[in-house]
Amino acid sequence: MYKVNLPLGTRDSFGEREKKKYYIKAEIEKKLLVNNFMKVSTPLLEHKEVFSEFDLKQMGTYQLLDSNDESLILRPDLTLPLARFLATNNVKLPQKFYYVGERFKISKALSGKYNQMTQAGIEIVGYPSIRAELECMLMINQISTEFLEGKAQIELGHAQFADAILDELTQDSKLKEKIKNELFRKNMPKYLAYIDAFKDQKVYEFLKKWPRLFGNISWVLRKISEFELPIKAQQIINQLTQITSWLEQLPNQKVLLDLSVAPPQSYYTGITFKGFIESISDYVFSGGRYNQLLENFQEQAEPAVGMGIDLEILADFSDINIEQDKKNLLYYYPHQLGMVNQILKKHDLELSMENKLEDALLVAKRKNVELYVIDKGGQLQNVIEDSFD
Amino acid sequence: MSLKIALTKGRIEEPVIALLSAAGVDCEPLKNKKRKLIVNTSDEKYEFILAKGPDVTTYLNSGVVDIGIVGSDILTEHRNNQYELLDLEIGKCQFVLASTEDFDINKEGRRVIGTKYPLITQKYFESLGQDVEVIKIEGSVELAPLIGLADAIVDITETGTTLRENNLYIYDYLDKVSTRFVVNRMSLKQNAREIYSLVDRLEQVIKANN
Known part of the structure; x- marks a missing residue:
């Protein structure tokens, strides 16, 4: 017997779920192509160095050696390969790109999580305008309306907000990192121990409240109104407030603010946005601005905004119902293949697989569809109607 | 809800x-x-x-x-x-390194450590610059050094009573729990x-x- 069980963390996808995933993927691609996004497909395998932004050991990746003993990696992310692609292919910028593909991260063994995920994403490169962020968030709203009954909430943040606060507080970069780390992880016992160093300062009250500064924007603004924030932090808040007011013009769009959230990846430099629906423990959408990313691969930095869309969650939780039309059957003899080809161009029929006409008739009756044959003149003839006669 | x-x-x-x-x-x-x-x-x-x-x-x-x-x-x-x-x-309790009276952490060679917590044990010995062999044990960890399965154990203890009753001594205190x-x-x-x-x-x- 061959070994029949799958490697840990993998699964087969088929039937209704696969149909739903394929449909959603196709609809998103259609939307992006119409809006002049260029599709980019990069290989599943990349050199390990492409992902040097990440702590690969912590992340858990599949790695292997090529024939030159160089380390290759099954991509854990699709943005960095796209940055590598842009730096090496003389593609004209500015430009809007999209991708759909598999990414691989090894999750904790036997935890019920999967290691291979299909992700779609867009990367808008070379545009410093806020319109790039807005286009991404408009897409969240559209996908949410189409596939999630409009239930996706957008959570706004900013990759520089924590630094804007902490830079004013201390020059000790190690302490800053520690505070940021525990703030983002919301590990309160450790966070409180680190901010204890500022107990005698006015800012301490803000620091204590900081991990809770997320939620409805008017609530967050009310909470921070009692504090005097550094100018840079205040500017970020003003910008996020303005974006919220624009987003709230979209149908059913609930917008939240999170001033204590970690950016999705370390390379983000500006506004970040995530989309989620209640009762699911992962984000469906995640993105933001990262203006320096390309610098890792080439001399010149480019302004860029990107967003990933988790197609697995969409396939699992979308409420769409893809009804496949019942197709009528065509029973034919192998020598009629040429005629079958002509008929299928004009008629939407499924070919019967039965060897005998009476078996094909039984199948058609069971499926409650019509059964056609090709008569001597090459015309379709309904066998079921005739059988009633 | x-x-x-x-x-x-x-x-x-x-x-x-x-x-x-x-x-x-x-x-x-x-x-x-x-x-x-x-x-x-x-x-x-x-x-x-x-x-x-x-x-x-x-x-x-x-x-x-x-x-x-x-x-x-x-x-x-x-x-x-x-x-x-x-x-x-x-x-409240604390992680400890414990063993029998004759245990010497600085003795030449690679120690064998029994524990329910392999990750914490590995991190602790890494911080000491020592490489150890960790054996995962599911219960009654105190037995490991007594029956010769391991040189020492890393485990949590509240009062130290079980350790004392089994003639085990605490050699180091790790994180509090x-x-x-x-x-x-x-x-x-x-x-x-x-x-x-x-x-x-x-x-x-x-x-x-x-």
């Missing part, structure tokens, strides 16, 4: 229930749960799920519960990445008010107890 709380069964169950009661949670159904594994409070604000410590982290990570009440030993060993909002300051109130990340986003209300009430009780 009620908040789902996974509560670690066993040693910490009683002090946690006392703490929750003092924080205004109706714990009568929990006290009289008999063999039930899922218990609802009568006001239907909370649903308690009784589970083993490591499973509490699994439930939290998969999002099937909103809150987990579990020891920091398990959170560290299982690399918790959900939000740890409060130290409940109960179930206590029970933590942990929240699933997305659940906090969706139930912030209810969760923080419970956190604040618990925090007041803990302060008053101290």
Whole structure:
């Protein structure tokens, strides 16, 4: 017997779920192509160095050696390969790109999580305008309306907000990192121990409240109104407030603010946005601005905004119902293949697989569809109607 | 909708229930749960799920519960990445390195260490610049050096009594351990008010107890 069980963390996808995933993927691609996004497909395998932004050991990746003993990696992310692609292919910028593909991260063994995920994403490169962020968030709203009954909430943040606060507080970069780390992880016992160093300062009250500064924007603004924030932090808040007011013009769009959230990846430099629906423990959408990313691969930095869309969650939780039309059957003899080809161009029929006409008739009756044959003149003839006669 | 709380069964169950009661949670159904594994409070604000410590982290990570009440030993060993909002300051104990009287940590060669916590053990010896062979043991870890399976053990101890009764000595003290109130990340986003209300009430009780 061959070994029949799958490697840990993998699964087969088929039937209704696969149909739903394929449909959603196709609809998103259609939307992006119409809006002049260029599709980019990069290989599943990349050199390990492409992902040097990440702590690969912590992340858990599949790695292997090529024939030159160089380390290759099954991509854990699709943005960095796209940055590598842009730096090496003389593609004209500015430009809007999209991708759909598999990414691989090894999750904790036997935890019920999967290691291979299909992700779609867009990367808008070379545009410093806020319109790039807005286009991404408009897409969240559209996908949410189409596939999630409009239930996706957008959570706004900013990759520089924590630094804007902490830079004013201390020059000790190690302490800053520690505070940021525990703030983002919301590990309160450790966070409180680190901010204890500022107990005698006015800012301490803000620091204590900081991990809770997320939620409805008017609530967050009310909470921070009692504090005097550094100018840079205040500017970020003003910008996020303005974006919220624009987003709230979209149908059913609930917008939240999170001033204590970690950016999705370390390379983000500006506004970040995530989309989620209640009762699911992962984000469906995640993105933001990262203006320096390309610098890792080439001399010149480019302004860029990107967003990933988790197609697995969409396939699992979308409420769409893809009804496949019942197709009528065509029973034919192998020598009629040429005629079958002509008929299928004009008629939407499924070919019967039965060897005998009476078996094909039984199948058609069971499926409650019509059964056609090709008569001597090459015309379709309904066998079921005739059988009633 | 009620908040789902996974509560670690066993040693910490009683002090946690006392703490929750003092924080205004109706714990009568929990006290009289008999063999039930899922218990609802009568006001239907909370649903308690009784589970083993490591499973509490699994439930939290998969999002099937909103809150987990579990020891920091398990959170560290299982690399918790959900939000740890409060130290409940109960179930206090400490990790120790223990062995028989003749154990010498500086003796030449690679030590064999028995433990329920391989990750914590490896990190500890890494910090000492030592490479050790770790053997994972599921229970009665104290046996390992006594029967010759390991040179020493890394385990948690509350009073040291079991160690002493088995003629084991403490050679080093590692991290302190206590029970933590942990929240699933997305659940906090969706139930912030209810969760923080419970956190604040618990925090007041803990302060008053101290």
